[in-house]
Amino acid sequence: MTKITFKIAENGVKEVEKSVKGGIRILDAALSINLRLTSICGGRGSCGKCKMKVLSGHELLTDVTPIEKKLMTDEELKEGYRLACLARVKEKTGTLKLQIPKTSILTEQILQVEGVDLHVSLNPMVQKYFVELPKPNIENPVSDEDRLIVELEKQFKLDKIKLGAKIIHDLPLILREANWKVTAVTWNGEIIAVEKGDSSRRNYGFAVDIGTTKVAGFLVDLDTGKTICRRGIMNPQIKHGEDVVSRITYVMEKGQKGLKELQKEIIQGINQLMVNCCRETGVSEENIYEHVFVGNTCMQLLFLGVWPVYLALSPYTPVLRRGVNIDSAELGLKGNKGAKTYFLPVIGGFVGADNVAVVLVTDILNSEERVMAIDVGTNTEIDIGNKEIVMATSCASGPAFEGMHIKHGMKAAAGAIERFSVDISDPDKVYYLTIGDKKPIGICGSAMIDIVANLFKAGLIDERGTFNKDLLGTVERLRKGEKGLEYVIAWKEETESSEDIVFTQQDVREVQKAKAAIHTGAKLLMKEMKLKEEDIYKVYIAGAFGNYIDPENARVIGMYPEFPLKIIEFIGNAAGTGARLTLLSKEKRRYAENISEKVKYLELAAHKGFSKEYFDSLYIPHREINEYPHVKKLLGKIRSHR
């Protein structure tokens, strides 16, 4: 029997031990302790995604295979990395120590996001207090207001509590109907609701990340700090235009009426999200006392019903900068009638509260070392800095990664191909994973990166992203489509719709445009700050699909400057996480305001190097291939093996 110690890098490091028989693959040994490793090819030794590092006990494993040598870099091999699907345990007694990197773990987005939540000490703006009040009598005829406030201040050692103006109407009735046993709900010291009996544990908030394309809602239990439901919808405003500029153009054309229309749409969408979350969890809408929002500056203004036009006109000034506090009822949001809304502060230009949330989650403002954060979305925000200075910019990367403009593009839902791999020795041999292990329906953002990277590595497209028509007839999956060449990702026999799922020349172009915009933003911001790749200590990648992106493939296509893979960390929907943090913690809210004051905005539209950099970035990975030495080396290696 061999004992394996798995060191799993997830929410800190977890160690699990397991005794196994000889002959077993590490991939299967991991599965036996419920640890699912990433494997797009299904353990066929082709995708190279189930990397793990052998810390000790190399002698207990079968030898390194030629495929492993092909799929991993020399550095990785030197450091002792193996592929879990190819390494088998020998019939030997001993202890094998394995380190499983985060990127090799097939995990639900939820886990990593929760990982961030755990670092917050629970101190929400909304607090609930159950009190039993002394009944009034002729000797003690103090007002209902004083009776409640004095008792709250005494029992809970509170200070300067005051009654909210909206709850006074029925207060005398509630106190008496409840026989003087009530739960007071306070927000920042203001009593916003008084409920009969003890309802102190039913305390919820709703955090929303309003994306240009997608809206994510999180129902958070403010009593435990747990997110008990998360749901997403398309932003209903999308019918008036896909990007921020087209939404603003709509308002310019339609005037105040158009603005009200867009506001109503997003509010209705959010209400629907809330209703769904409540229905699913059995939470009453009445028990939602605070709504917290993040979104770019355009989403912010449309949500608040503020004239957004000057955002799109030079000098691109936002209307608001600080966090906005407003009664939720005034916006028409569902929830308790005394509920409060907080829209996190913004930074500048289109860089909004979503980015403040990303800086909050990544804690860049407290970092000694220089870090970069990229929040990929229809508008992608990029921050670079440390505690000395942080700069931010945004770039219009478009909605391709969210499934738009891609022939078979779709959002990350059940049936979406989320990982993809091509056997570089046989471009007709492909592997993919779908969400929920369903028959494939379409392709989501993370797979698009895999597809472009794999097509490139396999030589099916060149550095300009153009399909190699010389392979027509040789590679069965490459064929002529309606609009030029296309590559078949899944044959109709395999798909839900019984139609082939393809990736077209146009799709490749869309991915190129998106990744070029992101790369340009990152590169120009680095230039502006006079930084080189080696000056960056860590790169956080955020975005609704962030966890699923393959960092190596993203590097192969040149989505960001070439950084060592180990400094890249995926943090999921950090904007949503940041929103939730401010729901849970007053301190984080103050920190958010601080971030908004300190982070400096760089307007890219005004940057003289923009056009050239964007053009160069359209190449795969980049026109200046020498700036991508790792990718260059990898390509050379692959080609020598082919």
Next chain:
Amino acid sequence: MTKITFKIAENGVKEVEKSVKGGIRILDAALSINLRLTSICGGRGSCGKCKMKVLSGHELLTDVTPIEKKLMTDEELKEGYRLACLARVKEKTGTLKLQIPKTSILTEQILQVEGVDLHVSLNPMVQKYFVELPKPNIENPVSDEDRLIVELEKQFKLDKIKLGAKIIHDLPLILREANWKVTAVTWNGEIIAVEKGDSSRRNYGFAVDIGTTKVAGFLVDLDTGKTICRRGIMNPQIKHGEDVVSRITYVMEKGQKGLKELQKEIIQGINQLMVNCCRETGVSEENIYEHVFVGNTCMQLLFLGVWPVYLALSPYTPVLRRGVNIDSAELGLKGNKGAKTYFLPVIGGFVGADNVAVVLVTDILNSEERVMAIDVGTNTEIDIGNKEIVMATSCASGPAFEGMHIKHGMKAAAGAIERFSVDISDPDKVYYLTIGDKKPIGICGSAMIDIVANLFKAGLIDERGTFNKDLLGTVERLRKGEKGLEYVIAWKEETESSEDIVFTQQDVREVQKAKAAIHTGAKLLMKEMKLKEEDIYKVYIAGAFGNYIDPENARVIGMYPEFPLKIIEFIGNAAGTGARLTLLSKEKRRYAENISEKVKYLELAAHKGFSKEYFDSLYIPHREINEYPHVKKLLGKIRSHR
């Protein structure tokens, strides 16, 4: 030529000199310097109201007449008091020094009220600031919010200014349409409006005293501190009941719908007052930024739409105690859309914000000596105390003094008989003054006190208030009416309506009930505090009609315990004045909150001595005539002359 120095006790003491010829009456000499003395009988030497004190130069005046001896007390005669209509200047050279007491000056209520205003240093919650903002450009693309706030803070040395949630919608449009020259309106550091150009001098507030019967509104210029318009209306809720208890009963019967109805009525009434004031002064409603309210606790709850029922049920607890801040728009009040409403704090039972305002104006909480304040209204509030302790109570005195339930009763408007006098030697010889010197239409509160006092002094009614039917046939004005005896105040030949204006037996009863309630409150509160009449240093009488009451006649009928006349001071609508003070001064607002905390409420309904004292107080002046030694002596004197 004789030189007269008039020392006029009005807003401090004013000295005016005038040289006059011999033979002139002092009454006329006063008129020549525009000093109108009180004279109900028109200078016929009958009403005794034009008293003045001769400080020096007695020898320059004609001798004291028998009528003066009859109409004044021995003390007054000893102190050198004369009647200005009977004392004439002799043909002698010399200097005559006269002191004209406040009560002998016929003055408009407005003056005394303004006198109180003058002691406030202007520091309203609402401030307006005109700023010229630097235009945004690509080098300085800060948000509209920061641009405005930073400039305000810099130019006006302000701190922690924030944007109100309601003004964000059009902010970018206003700033640009105004070419970056705007006026910001702040309330307690929150920007509640932004206006184009320089509107900093157009800054108004509206103060309202919501009485059970009458509502008084004051349009105040917050830039100068001046009240530029005051208007009154009947409380529109009066159709549902005249006193607080009947209004509450209406809500009990009709439920929430009834409450909403009453709230709507008072709001509409106040809006009408505001519209009238604005129309009259040319002020735009848009420039009213704050509304301040006082009223008893029932008026407060009905105005705010708060369930008031428990106010009327033992132990009579109010719902709210502290001041209420609420957006005016939420109440449906006219004014700027960002306007704020402040309802002053209350004390307890039915003793509300109107009484807090009275304590604010009289400054009892800072008084070394013990003072009493009586605010006469449908509900009359009484305070006694000094800086050690102040206690307050209220009594249901009814709306008689406001003209209700009195056959020819009316409010103090043009044509109302406001002063009345009977020649005690000839009960058919009467004198009266009307407001605006118009033909009489009816009788207002101040004259009712004069009527009852004079009928009593002339022996037409006895100490039980019953008409002396033995005089039927002897006194022409005394006659049988529809419901018992009645006395003709003005013959139809003199009146506007060509009908006799009478005062009926029932009218006398109504005045008795009202004055008994007030007396009972004052007496019991004194008892509770173990105080005698001589322990009280000053008595303030407030109420819409306060300035016009004759303090001596009020003492004759026993409206309050017997105090020396010189300690009685009339302060007009002190509730309204207090409301205006808080509109003008943040400090006064803090002081009001302090008053609400410190003044102790005494519930009279629970007092065991209530019934006996009330019964005794129905007598004129009181069943225990020995408690009214002055009145007793005066009556003896009058009777001996008759």
